[in-house]
Amino acid sequence: MADTEAPPTPMDDTEPVRIEHPVVEFLRMYLRNWAAIAGFLMFMAIVFAALFAPALLQRDPFEMVWMPFSPPGKDGYLLGTDNLGRDLLIAVIYGARATLAVGASAAGITIFIGITIGSLAGYYRGWVDEVLMRITEFFQVLPPLLLAMVLVSLFSPTLPTVAIAIGVVSWTGVARLARAEFMRIRELEFVKAARSIGSRDRRIIWRVILPNALPPLIVNAALTVGVAILFEAALSFLGLSDPNVMSWGKLIGDNRDYLLDAPWTVTMPGVAIFLTVLSVSLIGDGLNDAFNPRLRER
Amino acid sequence: MSSAPNLNADADNLLEVSGLKVHFPLPRKNLMTPGGTVHAVDGINYNVRRGSTFGIVGESGSGKTTAALAAMRLVPITAGSIRLDGTEMTTLEGDALRAMRRKIQIVFQDPYSSLNPRMRAGAIVREPMDLMDVGSPDERDRRVAELFRRVGLRPEQVALFPHQFSGGQRQRIGVARALATQPELIVCDEPVSALDVAIQAQILNLLRELQRDFGLTYLFISHDLGVVQYICDDIAVMYLGEIVEQSDRISLFSTPLHPYTWALISAVPSARHRKGEEDNRVRLQGDPPSPIDPPPGCHFAPRCPFAEDRCHREKPSLREVKAGHLVSCHLVGEDCVPPHVKTAAA
Numbered sequence A: 001m002a003d004t005e006a007p008p009t010p011m012d013d014t015e016p017v018r019i020e021h022p023v024v025e026f027l028r029m030y031l032r033n034w035a036a037i038a039g040f041l042m043f044m045a046i047v048f049a050a051l052f053a054p055a056l057l058q059r060d061p062f063e064m065v066w067m068p069f070s071p072p073g074k075d076g077y078l079l080g081t082d083n084l085g086r087d088l089l090i091a092v093i094y095g096a097r098a099t100l101a102v103g104a105s106a107a108g109i110t111i112f113i114g115i116t117i118g119s120l121a122g123y124y125r126g127w128v129d130e131v132l133m134r135i136t137e138f139f140q141v142l143p144p145l146l147l148a149m150v151l152v153s154l155f156s157p158t159l160p161t162v163a164i165a166i167g168v169v170s171w172t173g174v175a176r177l178a179r180a181e182f183m184r185i186r187e188l189e190f191v192k193a194a195r196s197i198g199s200r201d202r203r204i205i206w207r208v209i210l211p212n213a214l215p216p217l218i219v220n221a222a223l224t225v226g227v228a229i230l231f232e233a234a235l236s237f238l239g240l241s242d243p244n245v246m247s248w249g250k251l252i253g254d255n256r257d258y259l260l261d262a263p264w265t266v267t268m269p270g271v272a273i274f275l276t277v278l279s280v281s282l283i284g285d286g287l288n289d290a291f292n293p294r295l296r297e298r
Numbered sequence B: 001m002s003s004a005p006n007l008n009a010d011a012d013n014l015l016e017v018s019g020l021k022v023h024f025p026l027p028r029k030n031l032m033t034p035g036g037t038v039h040a041v042d043g044i045n046y047n048v049r050r051g052s053t054f055g056i057v058g059e060s061g062s063g064k065t066t067a068a069l070a071a072m073r074l075v076p077i078t079a080g081s082i083r084l085d086g087t088e089m090t091t092l093e094g095d096a097l098r099a100m101r102r103k104i105q106i107v108f109q110d111p112y113s114s115l116n117p118r119m120r121a122g123a124i125v126r127e128p129m130d131l132m133d134v135g136s137p138d139e140r141d142r143r144v145a146e147l148f149r150r151v152g153l154r155p156e157q158v159a160l161f162p163h164q165f166s167g168g169q170r171q172r173i174g175v176a177r178a179l180a181t182q183p184e185l186i187v188c189d190e191p192v193s194a195l196d197v198a199i200q201a202q203i204l205n206l207l208r209e210l211q212r213d214f215g216l217t218y219l220f221i222s223h224d225l226g227v228v229q230y231i232c233d234d235i236a237v238m239y240l241g242e243i244v245e246q247s248d249r250i251s252l253f254s255t256p257l258h259p260y261t262w263a264l265i266s267a268v269p270s271a272r273h274r275k276g277e278e279d280n281r282v283r284l285q286g287d288p289p290s291p292i293d294p295p296p297g298c299h300f301a302p303r304c305p306f307a308e309d310r311c312h313r314e315k316p317s318l319r320e321v322k323a324g325h326l327v328s329c330h331l332v333g334e335d336c337v338p339p340h341v342k343t344a345a346a
């Protein structure tokens, strides 16, 4: 180097330079949305129940503990009992585990297939895009619930099968979103810069473009968890889920004939589904705000 | 490497471009109508002398960026030859191309989209060395700090993310990244166009200092004649994918020969206030015609105040009318008197 002395600091600091770590900035933006905070706390409570309640309570959710159709609050059963005399409070708490497990893994599968298909289509364009988009359209026009029912009936009705079936029928939206983001970002100069310093396609797709495409995909993933939970409920309502595992959809399915006489048997697990889907939507909303650069400037 | 050395090459030229064409096919409008072709760069020749700055100037859309990206093999090349340091670049692929990329780097126009927002500034400058295996890992860290200092940033700033810098500072990071692999040629695609005037001067001075200290060669793209006059040794004027005039800086600015160059120069504020030039100033009217399937004849004819019948029919070719000064205009004769001067004298 010609001059050993460091030149003075640049004089072009005309714009104020904010020094805030992106994670700090993200948290600040997320925490401005009180509904998103409520959603997060609610979701954490549900996750806590799913993870720890069975070990803490040591109960059998299938056990007949009292006479059937005891209304909520009576005889010491906070949520009442169902058609088989099972304690609905215990059943709902235990059901969280299967419901969340299926919801989360189905969302994971959805995101994985969607991002893989969408990013390859958006990056390579041309015939790769043509082929992948025709496949996507094919999956899009199939009625998802029917397809999931067929898949589950073809294989065994276990939780993994249900999760895979839900994932296979719901990835198309994520694929389209990922494709659009890849098409947009691949034209930005930092992608050309990456190529000019010798990055290969694989690096550009996964290390350069994907991290920049993630924010809307993460928002979408949060919403996908909600959709997957509803799907799981629908399948177990139709009796297409593991009969040996307690889940909210199964509770509703088992009690559907008593909806008018003992409405709480259906509404209690229904409320649990509603609150869970609501909490993940609120989280998705909060993430959207936190990732949205235009809101950030305010 | 794979190609034989070019025996005709002038050892003084670091970059030799000849017959370069970059055409983009447009998507078909429907099944019956083909989409047409954008002739973004349509057969250009130029040589860049080692250690000099070669400028390409022209209006937006004239194909400057495409010409710059082509020199770096960042767009598909339709035809022509690009020799960097005697090596034919157009036929290189894979690892051989990646190896050549060490020698030619680029500073982009937009400091806001040219840095990956998810990477820290230090990682951005270090990445080229990691990918091209320059030095040992320890040396790379030291070199990042050294580069930061050299471009006028503080080494502590390596940990920041791009959005935490101002536009000018971001462009300095872009310059540091381009310097990381110790390239011989740096392509500067409008490196100051997006910046405030005061900051433009700082970045231009930085580029000049770096050229002096490291013996760099620049291919410098700009739409701003003032900037080009300040920094370039040789200049090519581009219009609709073609070079219409080319010469050294002194000759181009003292005796512009092509009516388009003349119009561009008379639009520069410093030249405008020179006495006696008010009357014969050429005003550019209308937008440049589209580079999609351009018409025959001189591409500038629809906007040229001196256009004759012949201009619309016959395409002028770029020829040397005096030592080192090339122009493509029917009306510049052996006497080297450009049409705007003839008109003024009449």
Ligand SMILES: Nc1ncnc2c1ncn2[C@@H]1O[C@H](COP(=O)(O)OP(=O)(O)O)[C@@H](O)[C@H]1O
Pocket (backbone or CB within 6 Å): B024, B038, B039, B040, B058, B059, B060, B061, B062, B063, B064, B065, B066, B067, B291
């Ligand atoms: N990838 C592309 N596909 C189609 N047309 C393009 C592409 N890149 C540039 N063009 C067109 O080529 C012409 C020259 O563009 P460009 O090289 O960016 O000009 P400049 O840098 O001088 O403004 C423009 O008409 C532009 O629309």
Ligand code: SF4
Pocket (backbone or CB within 6 Å): B258, B259, B260, B298, B299, B300, B301, B302, B304, B305, B306, B307, B308, B311, B316, B328, B329, B330, B331, B339
């Ligand atoms: S050839 Fe004719 S139209 Fe073209 S620049 Fe010269 S005078 Fe103008």
Ligand SMILES: [Mg+2]
Pocket (backbone or CB within 6 Å): B061, B064, B065, B066, B190
């Ligand atoms: Mg440009």
